[in-house]
Amino acid sequence: MPSLNYRWQDLPGILGLAGFYGLLAKVVLNYFSASGNVTLIWFSGGLGLAVLLQKGLRYWPGIFIGAFAAGLMVDDPLLLSASIAVGNTLESVCAAYLLKRNPRFSVSLSEPQHFLWLALIGIICSVLSAGIGPWSLWLAGFVATEHVAETALHWWMADLFGIIFTTPLLLIWHDWPNNWFRINRLPETLLFVGFTILSGQVLFFDWFVTQLSFTPLPYWTFFFIFWGAMRFGRHGVALALAITAFQALYGAAHHIGRFAYDLEESDLFNFWMYMAILSSCSVILALTVHKNRQVAQGLLESERRLKAIIDTSPTPLALNDDQQNILLLSPAFIKIFGYTLADIPTLADWWLLAYPEPVYRNWVAETWQQRLAAAKLSEDHQFEAMEISVRCKNGETRIALVSAHPLGVSFADTHLVSLHDITELKKSEKAVLESNQLLQTVLETLPIRVFWKDRDSRYLGCNALFASDAGQPSSRDLIGKDDNQLNWREQAAIYQADDRQVIVSGVGKLAYEEPQSTPDGNTIWLRTSKIPLRNSEHETIGVLGIYEDISENKAREDALAQSVSLLMATLEATADGILVVSLQRQIVSYNQRFFDLWQLPNTAVGEDKDDTTLLHLAVKQLKTPTSFSIKSRHSTITRIKKVTT
Known part of the structure; x- marks a missing residue:
């Protein structure tokens, strides 16, 4: 049982529930109970359950106080009133608790299964009150032993009636309909309410009974129930049921109409059967219609949403079926390629116009069919995209990347075809390729070694001179390797330390000398410069380096230094x-x-x-x-x- 957190703001609601519960119980027991304690209709039980479902279980004291007060108002002893109040409270609390924990039930009461679960839980939980109340009456001497079973049955029927009639009425009308009183709906609303009341007056107040004696009057109500369900939804059915029940009970209390003497003859059993069947069938009908409308509205919204997506999508889209009929073309398709559905109603028409060269057209058609068949046989139904050249209606040639997507089991023979226009991308790729080739040509003609690495000191590229120094056949063979895998592995730690210094500091290290091991095992001297390699967002993504072989210069400098040293020694040695x-x-x-x-x-x-x-x-x-x-x-x-x- 969840914890109940009470607030002072709940007190007026609890007291209000107690007042309505007790007043409704007092009216029912005074007018529709032969014994003063037992009746076949118990609207208060449905009221209490509806409040607990809407407001929470913490409102249970309102049910207990109202039921206890109702017992006192019909002159029941204090202990008997308390015992009956306990049974009524347990029934509503248990029913609300079970319904709230049931994932198939919703307080919105928008589907038939919601009402069925409400009725099922009501059938079960009404046993609690029907078990405590009659036995309390028997212990108090109000019911003879031979009448206990009948009293328990009537008690159970009354509580169940309140749950299947009153609770749906209150749950549905908790949300007020907002379109009944619009200018265009107001006349029909007034006619519906007016004719429903008139039908009840004829049936339960004997209006025009002589003139209409030839008609089956009890069936009139079903017409207005159907009218309410189709035109006014759940609220219309609930209102028609409320009007019908009120008029029928009022007529029974005044001994007129269809149930004039039902209380004396059967304790309102005929009324109970009539309203129970009418209420159950009507609510299920209303909820079924409501659910179907929700589904239809959802489908309509999905269709509109899909159409909006297709209309606003910058990607050309088309729908075609296995019979090679083209069913739809998006505005982007028409804008880019120029063809309308009138131009290309079938794939054959599309292929003829889009691929005028026969050999290429045959290749496209065969490849399309092969890949479509392969996609159907694969587990994920993935279509292998194909790159094609399309002749547009204006004679221009566009390059597109074509892919097809099945629309699920319901539309297994229909495919959504997307044609991504990659013409500009291809032009950009060509420009980038030409630029890279030009840059590579420049790098290859420079008399220096050029290389670039990522942040982990793995080589991303170089020119041919550098690859030759590294003992690699080409620059491609160097990509992904680090200095530990090359000829100069002995100096790898030094090189990588320099890389990290440049990457971390963001400052280049220029024109410094360092040794390098060659493929033949010799050591040469380099003059190296390294700067940070940055991307378009100015983030350091690696290091760019150049170096030149200064071994000959180094040798000449050493020779000159040796000559100077020899000369100075000679000068010092002379007399x-x-x-x-x-x-x-x-x-x-x-x-x-x-x-x-x-x-x-x-x-x-x-x-x-x-x-x-x-x-x-x-x-x-x-x-x-x-x-x-x-x-x-x-x-x-x-x-x-x-x-x-």
């Missing part, structure tokens, strides 16, 4: 002091022997490499410094003249 000065009087080179012979400090050569300071220090150590200076200047002038000459 002569050597000082090399340029024509601009800049000290180019010297050896230590020069400083030792002249007894000069090592600081004599400044950072500017000018020979002025060195010359002054050397002159001070001469015996004839003036003569040396003149000779030195003359020698310098002579050298300048020789160089100039």
Whole structure:
């Protein structure tokens, strides 16, 4: 049993239910009960169940209070009233609980099975009240032992009548019809209500009984029930039943009409049978019509939705059957290809116009039939799409990707054919292919190696020079591999570390030198640059790199360095002091022997490499410094003249 969460807002509803329940019970027991406690009609039970279904089980105190008050109002003892109230409450609570947990039942009461489940649960749960009430009356001395079984049967029939009559009426009219009183429906609504009331007056109030004695009056009600079901749906049937029941009971209470003496003769058994059968058949009829209308409305909406989808779809669509008839062409089909259904009523007409070249037309027709047959034999009925060239009505040629889709078991011989216009896509693919070929040509003519990798340092492409360095026959053989699978696997960790640095930082690493192992086992030197490889959204998706082989330059630099080192060693090893000065009087080179012979400090050569300071220090150590200076200047002038000459 679900938890019951009470709120102060529920109190008016509970008290209102108690008031209506007790008042309705008081009226029934006063006017339609021979003994004052037992009757064949119990509208209060249907009222209580309807409220519990709509508002929730927490409203059960309203049923108990109303039933308890009804017992007191017919002068039942306090304990007897409480016992009967317990039975009535248990019946409604159990029925509501079972119905709410039943997935085949809905409070909307929109399908016949909903009413059937309501009636079935009512048949079962009415036993609770019919078991407690009569036995309580017997224990209190209100019913003789020989009448207990009959009383229990009448009690059960009364509660069941309330469930199959009152509960559907309240559930259906919980939602007020919104189209009865429109201008175009108001006259028919008034006629329906008026004639239903008039029919009841004739049948249950003896209006025109003499003039209409030749007609079977009890069957008139079925005409208005049918009218209500077909034109006003569930609400019309429920209203007609309510009017009929009210008029019949009013006539019975005043001893007129068809059931004038039914209370005295059979305790309203004839009324019970008449209304039970009429109510059950009418509600099932109304719900069947309502369900069929919902299905029809759903199909109509689906058809409209499908038509809207087809009309607004940018993809050309066509419907054709196994007899090769074309049933429908979408607006997109007509717009793109130009043909209408009048131009191509069959596939043969379509093939003749769309594929004017006979050989190609035969290939299309044969391939279409083969793939259609293969799709029917496959488990998933998947049609293998085919690419075709279509001649449009205006003479233009369009490329389309054709696919067919079966429409299910109900339309097994009908196919929805889609012709995706891929003309522009093909043009774009051709342009991209040409651009890639041009780019590849440029890459192949460059004297440098070019490569690009993904974020996991797997190669995505390269030029032929790079593939050759990697020991691969072509650039395609390199795709998907990483540095650990190539000749330079010994340097793979270094290369991949550089890749990660560029990818993570988003900053290129330019013109740095690194070694590389060659296929013959030698090591060469590279000058490498790597930059982030980005997509159209400026996201880093890998790394782009280039490098050039600088091994020869590296060898020349090493040779030059070795020559310079040898020269410097020779200068230092000679016994002569050597000082090399340029024509601009800049000290180019010297050896230590020069400083030792002249007894000069090592600081004599400044950072500017000018020979002025060195010359002054050397002159001070001469015996004839003036003569040396003149000779030195003359020698310098002579050298300048020789160089100039």
